[in-house]
Amino acid sequence: MAFLSNLASCRAIPARFTRAFSSSRVVVALNPTIRTVWDSSGVQQQKQRSIPLADAPVQDPVFRYCEELSTPLPEKFRTLHQRSIEAYPMSANKTISELQGQFLQLLMRITRPRSVLELGCFMGYSAMAMADGMSRGATLYTCEKDAKAARLARDLFVERGYLHPHHPRDVSGGNGVQHGVQIQLLEGDALSSLESLTQQRLQFDAVFLDADKGNYINYLNRILDGDLLSENGYIIADNVLFRGMVLPQRSDSEGDEAELPSPAPSPPLSPQQDDPKADAERVRSRTSLQRTADHMDAFNRHVKGDPRLEVVVLPIFDGISVIVRKNKA
């Protein structure tokens, strides 16, 4: 996932949320882009990284524990994280974490999809993680509108043998690599790509939604209305809790403070905090993050209310939803 700003944001997480799944730290811990600290006044701060967690020097202990005791992805994934930092120093954190990659890969192994669709390729990390869990002969389509990211992802897929440099439909891959899974990169706006996939009457056993959050509802509707989801297909939507910001804002006086450490006197303002420009930037950043969180909240409510669907919202990573068609019992 996937945050655009590298500014620190600060906010107390409602304890109601904390209790709902025993610890809000779990969400934070399994989110590669957030580090949780408690400041001296007892306010939980979420500090944002601009680099994938795999490369971050300090991690939440719960996240580190999960990573340490999970089977690692091969070295090539670590070098890919490094590549995204070099190409996008301010927004390399768009890439999922290694742990989420391990999770998606395992999901592919268990469910054995013949065809997978990803919206939001970035530099190809999640696509490659999923592809390596897919069976021989399977195909993954991934959509990306940023021309630079699409070019870098295409180079990667060719280099690693998922895409033939001259014959994109050749399943044997380039570079003589014979892993038998093909990746097709669809450059351009994901809504147009969905239109084109519908016209080709393609269907997908698994869909990973990880593009612009404001379009999640449109993506979902296009997928369902265009009959792009196979009968037993499922959709994984990423970032559905958006750092817990999908929850309604509550004032400090609304209770539950007992779960927070006792407040200590506030530290003196640093020169940076006195800077009106920096303050304005923080407010802008916060507003934009909240807008994205509101999109995710609208998406979650839309999915829950769609009579065609069943959904489970999970508090792992930045929140993921698993969505399937309702059983026609």
Ligand SMILES: C[S@@+](CC[C@H](N)C(=O)[O-])C[C@H]1O[C@@H](n2cnc3c(N)ncnc32)[C@H](O)[C@@H]1O
């Ligand atoms: C969170 S990143 C994807 C990260 C990727 N799944 C990974 O883990 O490596 C979201 C990507 O969606 C792309 N994107 C945003 N809006 C899009 C759109 N309308 N159509 C296609 N791609 C879009 C962005 O350029 C960005 O690269």
